[in-house]
Amino acid sequence: MKLNIKYNINSLCKKILREQLDKMGLKYDLTTFGEVEIRQHFSVEEYKQLNTALSEYGIEIVESQKSVLVQKIKDVIIEMIYLEEKLPASKISHYLTEKLNHSYGYLANLFSEVTYTSIENFIILQKIELVKELIISEKLTLTEISIKLNYSSVAHLSNQFKKTTGLTPSMFQRIIEKRNRPAQ
Amino acid sequence: MNLRVISNSTVLFRSAFIFFIFILLFISSIIYKHSLSVNDSEARVIHSYRVRIELEQLLSCMIDAETGQRGYIITRDTVFLQPYNGAGRKIRRSFNTLRSLAYDNQQQQLDLVVLYRLVIRRFESFADVLKLSNDQQVLTSLRKKEMLNGKYLMDKIRLQIHTMIDQELLSLQQKEKEHQEEISFTPLFTLLLMFFSLLVFIFLYYRINKNVAKLRILNNHLLIAKKEQQHNNAIVEGKNRELERSNIELASFNHMASHDLQEPLRKIQTFISRIQMKEIPGISETDRDYFSKIQSSANRMQKLIDDLLLFSRANKAEKVFELTDLNLVFENAKQELAQTIEEKNAVIQSAHLPTIPVISFQFQQLFINLLSNSLKYCKPSVAPSIQLTCEIVIAGNFPVIKADIEKKYYQLSITDNGSGFEPQYAENLFTLFYRLHHKDEYSGTGIGLSICKKIVENHDGFIEAIGEINKGATFNVYIPVL
Amino acid sequence: MQHDPLHILLADDDEDDRLFFKDAFEEIKIKTVVHTVNDGLQLMNYLNMENALLPHVLFLDLNMPFKNGLECLYEIRNTEKLKDISIVIYSTSASEEDIEETFVKGANVYIKKPNDFLTLKKMLAHIITINWQYDTCGLNKENFLLSIQSQ
Numbered sequence: 176m177k178l179n180i181k182y183n184i185n186s187l188c189k190k191i192l193r194e195q196l197d198k199m200g201l202k203y204d205l206t207t208f209g210e211v212e213i214r215q216h217f218s219v220e221e222y223k224q225l226n227t228a229l230s231e232y233g234i235e236i237v238e239s240q241k242s243v244l245v246q247k248i249k250d251v252i253i254e255m256i257y258l259e260e261k262l263p264a265s266k267i268s269h270y271l272t273e274k275l276n277h278s279y280g281y282l283a284n285l286f287s288e289v290t291y292t293s294i295e296n297f298i299i300l301q302k303i304e305l306v307k308e309l310i311i312s313e314k315l316t317l318t319e320i321s322i323k324l325n326y327s328s329v330a331h332l333s334n335q336f337k338k339t340t341g342l343t344p345s346m347f348q349r350i351i352e353k354r355n356r357p358a359q
Numbered sequence: 360m361n362l363r364v365i366s367n368s369t370v371l372f373r374s375a376f377i378f379f380i381f382i383l384l385f386i387s388s389i390i391y392k393h394s395l396s397v398n399d400s401e402a403r404v405i406h407s408y409r410v411r412i413e414l415e416q417l418l419s420c421m422i423d424a425e426t427g428q429r430g431y432i433i434t435r436d437t438v439f440l441q442p443y444n445g446a447g448r449k450i451r452r453s454f455n456t457l458r459s460l461a462y463d464n465q466q467q468q469l470d471l472v473v474l475y476r477l478v479i480r481r482f483e484s485f486a487d488v489l490k491l492s493n494d495q496q497v498l499t500s501l502r503k504k505e506m507l508n509g510k511y512l513m514d515k516i517r518l519q520i521h522t523m524i525d526q527e528l529l530s531l532q533q534k535e536k537e538h539q540e541e542i543s544f545t546p547l548f549t550l551l552l553m554f555f556s557l558l559v560f561i562f563l564y565y566r567i568n569k570n571v572a573k574l575r576i577l578n579n580h581l582l583i584a585k586k587e588q589q590h591n592n593a594i595v596e597g598k599n600r601e602l603e604r605s606n607i608e609l610a611s612f613n614h615m616a617s618h619d620l621q622e623p624l625r626k627i628q629t630f631i632s633r634i635q636m637k638e639i640p641g642i643s644e645t646d647r648d649y650f651s652k653i654q655s656s657a658n659r660m661q662k663l664i665d666d667l668l669l670f671s672r673a674n675k676a677e678k679v680f681e682l683t684d685l686n687l688v689f690e691n692a693k694q695e696l697a698q699t700i701e702e703k704n705a706v707i708q709s710a711h712l713p714t715i716p717v718i719s720f721q722f723q724q725l726f727i728n729l730l731s732n733s734l735k736y737c738k739p740s741v742a743p744s745i746q747l748t749c750e751i752v753i754a755g756n757f758p759v760i761k762a763d764i765e766k767k768y769y770q771l772s773i774t775d776n777g778s779g780f781e782p783q784y785a786e787n788l789f790t791l792f793y794r795l796h797h798k799d800e801y802s803g804t805g806i807g808l809s810i811c812k813k814i815v816e817n818h819d820g821f822i823e824a825i826g827e828i829n830k831g832a833t834f835n836v837y838i839p840v841l
Numbered sequence: 842m843q844h845d846p847l848h849i850l851l852a853d854d855d856e857d858d859r860l861f862f863k864d865a866f867e868e869i870k871i872k873t874v875v876h877t878v879n880d881g882l883q884l885m886n887y888l889n890m891e892n893a894l895l896p897h898v899l900f901l902d903l904n905m906p907f908k909n910g911l912e913c914l915y916e917i918r919n920t921e922k923l924k925d926i927s928i929v930i931y932s933t934s935a936s937e938e939d940i941e942e943t944f945v946k947g948a949n950v951y952i953k954k955p956n957d958f959l960t961l962k963k964m965l966a967h968i969i970t971i972n973w974q975y976d977t978c979g980l981n982k983e984n985f986l987l988s989i990q991s992q
Contacts, residue, residue: 184979233979249978291871292970300974307984334697341951341988343694345687346941350986353945621933626857628956636958661956665934672936720938 179312184253188234195228209243209250245289247275248282249297256301256324267298303339306332310348317344375563382556386549393545400538407531410460410467414520414527417453417474420446421481421516425509428485432492432502443485450478464530470523477516484509613671617664624664628657666806670791673721673810675817683719685712689747692726699734709747713769716841721814728807729834733775738829745775751840759823760837767840768820774833779826788824811836846872847969850896852884852913853877853931854905858954862900862931865962871969881908885916888923895926898972903932903943911946918947927972927985940988950987964989 189205196203196211199221204212226236251274255267268279271294275282286294302324309320321332336344424446430439454475461467488509491502631654635647689709693700700707707730730745737743749771755764762768780788789812791805808824811834815822819839826832851862859877866875876896878884884901885908887893899917903910910930917923929950930943940951950968955961968987975985 235977253978290970290974291966292974297974300971301978301980304980304984308981311984330693330697330701333694334701337694337697340986341990342944342986343691343697345691345694347986350941350944351984353941354947618933622855625933625954625956629857629861629958629961632957632959658956668934720936724937 191232389545393542396542407527410527411524413453413457414524418520420449474519481512610674617668620664670810673813678718680716683717684714688723689726695727705743707745710749712749725811725814728811729773737777748772759821768837771836776831779828779830779832785824846874848896849873849875849898851877851900853902854880865965869966880905881913898927900929900931914946949985952989
């Protein structure tokens, strides 16, 4: 029997962090998204141990300031895309500047320096990923998806999808369906 | 012509057969009536006989009674009265019998009544005479008078009975005469009919024989023709197999050539591109230029090979026909060309399309090629507007369709408002690598429409192009309705 | 941002293509370690070794002797420890149907070998970047499908 699952990454991560930190007996605070304050002396071994434990879940303790900021940019963008129903189309730069307290230019440069890709591309990638999820799990039509994610038309959505993945949305859907069909 | 004669015979035979049945039924009914009649006659004779016997018995009884009485009067011996005593009963029985026999004869019944009265009177007379003779004192002359009266009555009775017997005989004779008249005709009639039927039967038999002979001849002809055809079929099959073989060879040659040619070509292009990227001190402007030209030519060759490969792939062998919703196929084609559509602000409208058995990838390529064609050859400052319609039409109305006049086809029409083409080139458009424009004006190798034609042919269909310069173009695709 | 260099593995029977590939990666800014094998059999032997260093991204040519790309693809996707490798089909042109088939069989990316070195570099950089995004942003790798064909 097939179940359709939606995950709230935020609460997932928090739970895992709590589990692991509790397991190690550490006193901590979960402050903002992506931040943990360890309220005691924390040795290098413990650090490594925690990192190893968390990496099994795909969670990394991020090191440098730059990485931190870039991670924050990513998180903000993801939050924006996944959680808000109608995306603010052209106000992304303002949104980021507001949330992270740096100029957009600085953020953009930092982002491409670290990730080798631009913020715009990242946003498009995330959006298209969401489109893929919506196509598969919620079986929305392209028109509905294009409205939900604030595209100017279905053609615009198809266009961006094709540019990003090289496949048309229909082909993508067909491939996933064929993959999930029981072996013939 | 022969067949008509034979079928006429069939009609004739059938009607003759029905005629026979009727004759038989008719004859049977006549014979049946005849037998009934004979039975009736027999019954009547017996009836008459019984009446006469009964009447005679009655008379005899009366006479016995009279004789007995006389004997007694003479001898005074009561033994002579036996017949007299028993007579009443016998006579009553006789009358009952006679009455039942006379149930359908009014006259006889009346006669019986008369007779009965006479008999009663006679018995009364008997009784009187006995009384008188038993009385010693009665005068002989009185007794004699009564006896004479009795004799007189007896004579009357005798007369009545004889009359009745005669009547009976007469009526029997009359009825027999009638009966004879009735049935005398029948045997002759029956005989005539049977004779006539026999004639008809012989005639038909003769005709059928003739027809069967004709049929045999025709059958022989058919067998000969069939053998010839089988022979021809074998030849055609042989040729077909040859053709198939050579087609398969051609297709695989085509495919391999295109595919294998690509590799070295690609290497040439890639290595040249690497050289171009390097800053080699000794290379002059002209040399660089030459490299560019090599690259251009190689790219052109690449495109040609790509198209040849596409063309060779659009074959029918090993392809699966499956029920496909053409609306989805068209939608996907639009998605493939989404970028161009958006760039040119093209408006594409389509009618509802049917779900039919097609090779879905090929049909998608067909739509993509036709749409892409319309988008490419649009008027410079006019946004392309493209319509796709679908109707069912009859083959006979469209000369491009080479099939039975009555056959139905789907007509898929793609119309655009582009720059069109001169009508005289309408057929050439589908020729491999044929181009109407200089290669620098519009990109492309001119294979798109040939591929379209090939795909349409794979589906047993037909394609045509209709257009005028600056008045747009219409491409009609005809696919048979199954 | 990468701590460790990405491991790249190419399976291709053509010497020139292997050369282009390695040279292209050398000129890309991202830190990578590139290995190549010459055919399908070598590939599977390498991958199935006990302590094999599994690549992050595997580039697979379709037309190889001994074992062609599709067979390898099928085997890899059905092997527990190899399931999560990103697989890029790196091939000369194929028909739409064939491309779809490789995706259905579990490939993540399909690229038609370009005829221009610069394009090759860009393509490879693009693929590595996207792949890395999938690995670090918690995106569903099963939906990672990318097709690059036109020049």
